[in-house]
Amino acid sequence: MIYLKYSGSIENREATSRLIDEFVDISRISGWEYNIISENFQTMTAGSGLPETDNLEDPGDAGDDGIQTLSSSEVYLEGIVIHIKPDADPVRLTFDKNGRLATISFSTTDTPGFNKKLTVKKYEFIYYPFIKLLTRDADYHAQAVKLLDYVKKKYIFDLEVMDPSYYWETRDVEQLKVKLWKASLKQSII
Amino acid sequence: MRKNIFIAILVLTAFAAFVLADDQPQSQGDSSQEVVVKGQLKVKIDMDMPDIQIKTDTNQVAQSIVTTEEQFLSIAPEDVKDVKASLPDSINSERANYHPDLSFMEVAPIFKLQPKMPKGIDIDKWNFKVTDATGSTVKFLKGDGSLPDEITWDGIDRDGNILKMGSPYWYVLTYMDKAGNPGSARRETPKEVTAIKYKRDNRLYIEVASKVLFEDKRKERLTDQGKQILDEVQDYMKMSNNFPVAVKVYSEDKGISADQITTLTKLFTDKLKCPKEFFKMEALQDNSVPKNYRIVFIIS
Numbered sequence: 001m002i003y004l005k006y007s008g009s010i011e012n013r014e015a016t017s018r019l020i021d022e023f024v025d026i027s028r029i030s031g032w033e034y035n036i037i038s039e040n041f042q043t044m045t046a047g048s049g050l051p052e053t054d055n056l057e058d059p060g061d062a063g064d065d066g067i068q069t070l071s072s073s074e075v076y077l078e079g080i081v082i083h084i085k086p087d088a089d090p091v092r093l094t095f096d097k098n099g100r101l102a103t104i105s106f107s108t109t110d111t112p113g114f115n116k117k118l119t120v121k122k123y124e125f126i127y128y129p130f131i132k133l134l135t136r137d138a139d140y141h142a143q144a145v146k147l148l149d150y151v152k153k154k155y156i157f158d159l160e161v162m163d164p165s166y167y168w169e170t171r172d173v174e175q176l177k178v179k180l181w182k183a184s185l186k187q188s189i190i
Numbered sequence: 191m192r193k194n195i196f197i198a199i200l201v202l203t204a205f206a207a208f209v210l211a212d213d214q215p216q217s218q219g220d221s222s223q224e225v226v227v228k229g230q231l232k233v234k235i236d237m238d239m240p241d242i243q244i245k246t247d248t249n250q251v252a253q254s255i256v257t258t259e260e261q262f263l264s265i266a267p268e269d270v271k272d273v274k275a276s277l278p279d280s281i282n283s284e285r286a287n288y289h290p291d292l293s294f295m296e297v298a299p300i301f302k303l304q305p306k307m308p309k310g311i312d313i314d315k316w317n318f319k320v321t322d323a324t325g326s327t328v329k330f331l332k333g334d335g336s337l338p339d340e341i342t343w344d345g346i347d348r349d350g351n352i353l354k355m356g357s358p359y360w361y362v363l364t365y366m367d368k369a370g371n372p373g374s375a376r377r378e379t380p381k382e383v384t385a386i387k388y389k390r391d392n393r394l395y396i397e398v399a400s401k402v403l404f405e406d407k408r409k410e411r412l413t414d415q416g417k418q419i420l421d422e423v424q425d426y427m428k429m430s431n432n433f434p435v436a437v438k439v440y441s442e443d444k445g446i447s448a449d450q451i452t453t454l455t456k457l458f459t460d461k462l463k464c465p466k467e468f469f470k471m472e473a474l475q476d477n478s479v480p481k482n483y484r485i486v487f488i489i490s
Contacts, residue, residue, distance in 0.1 A: 018376070021325075025364035026372045029315040029332065143370050150372050 002176075002183050004144055004168070007130035008152075008159035010099045013078075019093060019155045020080045026147075032084050037094050039077040044106050045123060066129035070104065075125050077104055084143055089134045091144050093151065096127070101156065103128045136184075138177045141167060294419045295387040295396065298344035300353060301361050305337045305375065313337055316365035323358050323480045337365065345386065354482040356399035358382050385419055387426075393490050394430070396423055400441055400450070400483035409441070410449035412457070420454075423487055424461060433468040436488035440476040447473035450485070 010016055020036055027034040079094030096102040105126045110119045135141040145161075145168055152159040161168045165179035301320065307313065317332035318341050328347035343361065345353045353359060358380030365373050384399040400409070403416035412420070427435055437454060439447040451471040459466050476482050 017325075021321075022362065022364060022372075022374050022376075025317055025319065025362065025374070026366060029317050029364060030366050146370050147372065 002135050002141060002163075002165045002180055004133045004135065004141070004148065005130055005162040006133075006148060006159060007101050008156040009101070010095055010155055012099060015155055016078055016095055016099065019151070020078075023080045023082060023093065027080075027082055030084075032082055033086070034083065035081045037077055037079045037081055039075065039104070041072040041075045041123075044075055044077075044104070044125070045108075068127050070125040070127045072123060072125065074127075075104060077102065082147070084147075085140055088136060088140050091133060091147055092131045094131070096129075100129055101131050101159075103131055136180070138173060138180055141165065141176060141180070142173060145171075294385045294398075294415075294422055296383050296385060297387060298346075299342035300345040300359070300381060300383060301341075301343040301377070303341040303361065303363060303375075304339065305341065305363060307337060311371075311373075312368040313365050314368045316363065318361065318363045320359055320361045322354070328353070328359070337363075345383070345388070352386065352388060352395070352397060353383060354478070354480060355386070355397055355484040356382060356384050356401050357480050357482065393488055394426060396426065396487040396489070398423075398485050398487075400439075400485060403485060404450060404453075409446050410453050412453060417457075420457060424458070426487075426489055427458075427462065430489045432490045433464065434470040435468065435490075436470045436472070436486075438472045438474055438486040438488070440474045440486070441483050442476065442481075444473045444475050447475070454485070 010019065024034060024036070026032075076097040077094050079092065081090045081092050081094065083090045092103060094101070094103060105128070107124050107126075109122045109124070111122055112119060133144060135144060145163070148159065148161055148168075152161075163169070165176045166172070167176040167179075303318070313336050315332070315334050316337055317330065319327045319331070320329040320343050322328050329343050330348070331341065341363065347353065359382070360377050360380050362374055362376040367373065384402045385397070387394060387396045389395070398416075398419055403412065403419060405411045405413055427433075437451070439450050439454070441447045441450065451473055455466050455469060455471060458464070458469055462468070476484075
């Protein structure tokens, strides 16, 4: 499976609003589903609009990539999630309170209390200062790159995209297809 | 006797001789000399007379005036009221040239966009939306294929209401090309309309933001600009000459609206020399979001 991993910062809150507005319009005219994200501790614990933790790297494997655990008061995420294809990983354009592209994963664990009659619910928020988007087919990958390209031109000028298929750099669809085919082979062997 | 006749003839002869002698040319005795200059004339001035013939036919010039006068004089005094009755029923929204320098009223379209796409970009789908101060979409247009040559907004929102006075509006045009690349054009500085005129139901509506008509602290006192705007409003009233004129004053509370009505009534009755019954004033409280404090003049 090929992925796009991207990071960068938006100028300010106003620009974030403009980006959300614009991508709402783009989604509407393209017939894509979308979710506007405005998360804090309350909304995340309520379970709405949670990032899919399966698609995020395990913090333990990610190395020192800025991944950190957040306290509940630090939970903040604003942006838009665009579902270009219903069965594919959505394109996330979500930002932390400093305007940095980010995602937050959330999990709860129930631990027994002292007398084992009480259960203590423990919340854990893991912050990722980047977004990772898994792609399965070339068209989808190319469309996601076009959106990121537009975002870089207009909103996130320091956007950095890591693309193992090198499509971001080359825009070579044939090469992308070969990479995706090889990736699918590797996955089927596994 | 013969002698006397002879003497008389002699005297007459002598007198005649003297007179004839005086009439002779005296060229012999003139000392001036005649000089003859021979050669070719070097300077020659040709003068062409202009080929202009001016004929004045007084009857022709005066005919149009005479005709007009005759028509006017043919109307008996009791028929003068029919002249007014013969005026068109619908109000002419064009203002007479009473105050040619005054033009505070905006007219539709409020936004006029002439999109020009770079060559090689084929638009697949597009939409155009106008948003207000709260971010709400007040107008939404969409289409497939290439963009129209001109996209306009007449200031009327989705519900058929005119835009709010003194409130900012933006537009954004978003498109997606056939290759899947998105794009947009946005108005960065908001458009704020403080006075507008429009026609509805064959009546002329003029809406003016309270903040330009009245002072900020003393809300019943007119600003200098407000006085000028009201001069323009009066021009339309004069043009219509159809009273009563409905005036609706919207502000934060009815008390302020009533004070503003007092100011407006005094101004109109003084300037237009007409009774206050000529104006159907109404004090109203505005509860809209965003606020829309304004004065609406409805001229039939």
